[in-house]
Amino acid sequence: MTTTNARPHVFLNAVSAISALGATGDDLRARLFADVDPMTLRVTDQYSPGRPLHLGCVPGNVVLPALDFAAPVHRSRNNALAWAAMLPLRSQVDDLIARFGKNRVALIVGTSTGGLDEGAHAADVYRRTGQFPEGFDYRMQELGDVAAFLARGIGIAGPAHSISTACSSGAKALASAARMLASGMVDAVVAGGVDALSAFTVAGFSALDAVSSERCNPLSANRHGINLGEAAAFFVMTRETGPVRLAGWGESQDAHHMSAPDPTGRGAISAMQQALDRARMTAAQVDYINLHGTATPHNDAMESLAVNTLFGDACAVSSTKPLTGHSLAAAGALEAAICWHVLYDNPDGKLPAHWWDGATDDTIARLQIAPPKAGLGRPAKAVLSNSFAFGGSNCALLFAAGESRNG
16 A cells, blocks of 8 residues: 655635725725726825825725624724624634534634734823723733634634734744644634734834835835735635645745845745745746735845746736735735635636836846736636745745636
8 A cells, every 4th residue: 555645735715805905805806807007005194194105904985893792802903804804704614613623623813913003092091191091901912812802703712823923924824724734733724814004003114214105116116115004814724625725835034134135035035945845836837926025125126036036037926015005914814815816716817917107127137027907818727925024034825726716
């Protein structure tokens, strides 16, 4: 009898996401595959009084749920955003719990903001009055709070934890979920990421001189920095065949600089190569790459070099951050959701356009930038998503088509 050490496949059976692209899959697809720039960012000074910025805010017609059912410690906007994204998955999660038992279902959340907005408000009240506002609980700022809140709210009793590695957190949550499933520790994982906008994060990135006063412009010679955003995206992940498979993932750590990437791209290359190797794929088999694409001078130069080193300029690429803003710890999960929709029910292989001013930067490596109306003319088979964070925390996720859902 022949034995094999091959790990079981891991599938993304369902997804729910809320961001500047909308609160439903139909909204996301309509804007993601639009022929004309949908201009989804909002110009507002809500989080930067006196300084209007382009931000990836949840659309104004989307009302986040009240968390009256939860203990006061859990009533943060970050948790409300997470709960809004989780609600469409409740029936699938309930089914998994009924079939496998609540102890065999896990939860992993990438996050970095927690209850920052509530904490900043409480600190302001304390400065003015000498007392914290009634009902304020410091624990709502803990990064593990969202995992505890969601697990309790949806009835999960398996492992539940948060991952906080800045902008790679959401992607790493999916990689961690895949390892957990492959180990047999659990039978299903709800995994994703969430971060809500706050004045604290806007001020912090502004202090780093990383925030553009204009719409972000990835890969352009005229790029000046990021637009911040907010989002939540979650997946139901199992070993049971589904429409999209997490074929491979790779993680690396540059330790080059606290906030700047290693300009050689070695860590990014390592993460992407690991994803290819784990999936047993070659670079030529990848149809599309969703870039980290923040529009900062250093990130775009590094990522262009890394992608060109592995893929040349033959693979279509785009950054979707001009549509969503940079949603920090949620970015990797949101962009995984975007990749999921590229692979799902997309018979013509439509690709997300790279919305920019078209001003090529001749000082960075050349890439094949996806224009409006870009498509493969066939269903996509494999797509890659990059997430690169402070401290050189890199994660690349490689997705492949699972069950046929292309018409």
